[in-house]
Amino acid sequence: MKVQKGNTVKLHYKGTLNDGTVFDSSEGREPLEFTAGAGQVIPGFDKAVMDMEVGEKKTFTIPAEEAYGEYSEEKVFELPRQSFPPNIDEAVGQTVQLADQSGNVFLAKILEVTDEMVKMDTNHPLAGKDLTFEIEIVEIN
Template sequence: MKAEKGNKVKVHYTGTLNDGSVFDTSIGREPLEFELGSGQVIPGFEEAIMGMEIGEKKTVTIPSNEAYGEYSEEKIFELPRQSFPSNIDEALGQTVQLGDQSGNVFLAKILEVTDETVKMDTNHPLAGKDLTFEIELIEIN
């Protein structure tokens, strides 16, 4: 039986960057379970699993445009300092959770804090990076 769109699958995986550093893995945890074709994982990851059989292992490199997208300067912006708590200086370099007026929540890395503004980067931390995954298909339902 081969994995196809609509199947619920369980996989073990390890994701690495070009320098070999591991950014995520399911090893030591429960396998990742999701429905193929549902958009729950990045497109390139889903594509890699299509057609795999239970017990099959493969290594794939997913280009950034099929993963978390290209890094975009347009996702860096400045907000007025008074919009933030007074201890924002302590968060420099950290990723914080923000909300917009529509109630959407997103993550932003604080790049710079001045007396007037806070410069933030809302790109995904893995944007612009090619990702390599070692994948093992454990189960198909």
């Protein structure tokens, strides 16, 4: 049986950056499970598993635009300092959870804090990066 759109797929994976840094892996955990072609994983990953069989292994690289998108300066912005708790300056480099006026929750990395403003980056941490995966199909339903 080969993976087709709509199949439930279980696989083990290791994700690395161009420099070899491992950013995620299923090693020591349950396999990743998702519905093929349903948009539950990044687009390039969905494409790569199609027509694979149980036990088959594959290594592939997903360009940034088919992964978490290109890095966008438009997603870096400044907010007034007074809208944050007093200890925010201790959080430079940290990722915090914010909500917009519509209640949508998103993550932002704090880049800089001054007396007047907090500079934040809402790009995904892997935005702008090509991702290489080694995968092995464990089960197809």
